Amino acid sequence: MLKRTRDIQKALSESGYRITQPRQAVIEVILRARRSLSPEEILARARKIDPGVGLATVYRTLDVLHAEGYLERVRIGNKGYTLTCTEKTLHFHLICERCRTVTELQSDRFSRDLMAQLRAAGFEARKHAIEIIGRCAKCQPSE
Amino acid sequence: MLKRTRDIQKALSESGYRITQPRQAVIEVILRARRSLSPEEILARARKIDPGVGLATVYRTLDVLHAEGYLERVRIGNKGYTLTCTEKTLHFHLICERCRTVTELQSDRFSRDLMAQLRAAGFEARKHAIEIIGRCAKCQPSE
DNA sequence: GGTTTATTGAGAACGATTCTCACCAAGGCC
DNA sequence: GGCCTTGGTGAGAATCGTTCTCAATAAACC
Structure with missing residues (x-):
C-alpha cells in the first residue's frame, strides 16, 4: 500500500x-x-x-x-x-487528447497575474479549471 | 437581424x-x-x-x-x-455561479507566459478552457 | 460481543445528449 | 421560374453518465 x-x-x-x-x-x-x-x-x-x-x-x-x-x-x-490533485494553489492541466495523460503545471507569475485581473474585475473566485487540450510531447503527430 | x-x-x-x-x-x-x-x-x-x-x-x-x-x-x-466566442487568442471565462453571467478576459502577458510554459513542456495545444468559477461583482454575498 | 448508524451494492430512475428514420426544403441546375 | 438532389429536419426512441432508493452490511465506539 x-x-x-x-x-x-x-x-x-x-x-x-x-x-x-x-x-x-x-x-x-x-x-x-x-x-x-x-x-x-x-x-x-x-x-x-x-x-x-x-x-x-x-x-x-x-x-x-x-x-x-x-x-x-x-x-x-x-x-x-x-x-x-491535492494542490490548493492555482495550477493548470495539460490534457493529452491521445493518451489522456494529464500533466499539472504551476506558475507563480501566472497566478499573480490572474489574481490581479480577478480583483480588478471584482470577481470572487471559488474554484478554477484551466485545461489546455492538445498533444503531449510523446504524442506529437509524427513528422 | x-x-x-x-x-x-x-x-x-x-x-x-x-x-x-x-x-x-x-x-x-x-x-x-x-x-x-x-x-x-x-x-x-x-x-x-x-x-x-x-x-x-x-x-x-x-x-x-x-x-x-x-x-x-x-x-x-x-x-x-x-x-x-469567436476569439482565437488565449482568454479565460469568469463564470458566476449565481447569475451564470460569463465574462471573458484576455491578457497578452498571461498568454505569453502560458505559451512559454507549454513550449517548455513540449505540449502542442489545440484548444483551451480556462474557467474561473465564483461570484461576479454584482453577486457578492452581501455584507 | 452488542449497538448504532454510516456505508454499501443492485438496480431503478433520472437528465442530458445522440440516434433513427421518414419527411421536408435549400440551393444548384435546367 | 420549376425540378431534383441531398443535406437538414422533428419526434421520439435509445443511449450514456450520474444519482437515487432501499434493504442489508459492517465500521467504530461502547
Whole structure:
C-alpha cells in the first residue's frame, strides 16, 4: 500500500468518514494510476482489489475525495475523467487528447497575474479549471 | 437581424452548410443572449422565432458552430452551457455561479507566459478552457 | 460481543445528449 | 421560374453518465 493512501485514510477518518474496504480500493486505484481515469475505469480496477465494489460507491468516493480536496474532476468532451490533485494553489492541466495523460503545471507569475485581473474585475473566485487540450510531447503527430 | 448573424451565415454557407430557418433561429438566439444558455433555454427562445424547432436541431447547430469555431461550451457542474466566442487568442471565462453571467478576459502577458510554459513542456495545444468559477461583482454575498 | 448508524451494492430512475428514420426544403441546375 | 438532389429536419426512441432508493452490511465506539 502506498504511503499516501494511509495519509488520506487517516485524514478522512479524522473528518468522520469510515474507512471501508471499497473506499480503500478506490483511493488506491486513483493514487496508483499514472493518468486520469473515468469512473468506469476506476470501477474495473477497484474490483481487482475488492470484487464486490459497485459503481455507485465509486461515484460516492469521488464525491468524498472531492469534498475533502483530494481530487479534481476534469472533462474531455462529454466524458468525465478524474485525477488526483491535492494542490490548493492555482495550477493548470495539460490534457493529452491521445493518451489522456494529464500533466499539472504551476506558475507563480501566472497566478499573480490572474489574481490581479480577478480583483480588478471584482470577481470572487471559488474554484478554477484551466485545461489546455492538445498533444503531449510523446504524442506529437509524427513528422 | 444582427450584423454578426449574417456574417456567420455567409461563412457557414461557404463551408457547404445550408442556411435553414431553424439554424438561423438558433444562431440569432445565441448571439442575442447576454449570458450563456443551456440547450433547453436556446430551444425555448428559438421557438419564439421558429416554433417548429426541435431539441435535436439545437444540438446539431451547436455542433456545427463549434466545428466552425464560433462557439465554445462551458460546463458548470454537470450542466452544460454554451456561449459564443469567436476569439482565437488565449482568454479565460469568469463564470458566476449565481447569475451564470460569463465574462471573458484576455491578457497578452498571461498568454505569453502560458505559451512559454507549454513550449517548455513540449505540449502542442489545440484548444483551451480556462474557467474561473465564483461570484461576479454584482453577486457578492452581501455584507 | 452488542449497538448504532454510516456505508454499501443492485438496480431503478433520472437528465442530458445522440440516434433513427421518414419527411421536408435549400440551393444548384435546367 | 420549376425540378431534383441531398443535406437538414422533428419526434421520439435509445443511449450514456450520474444519482437515487432501499434493504442489508459492517465500521467504530461502547
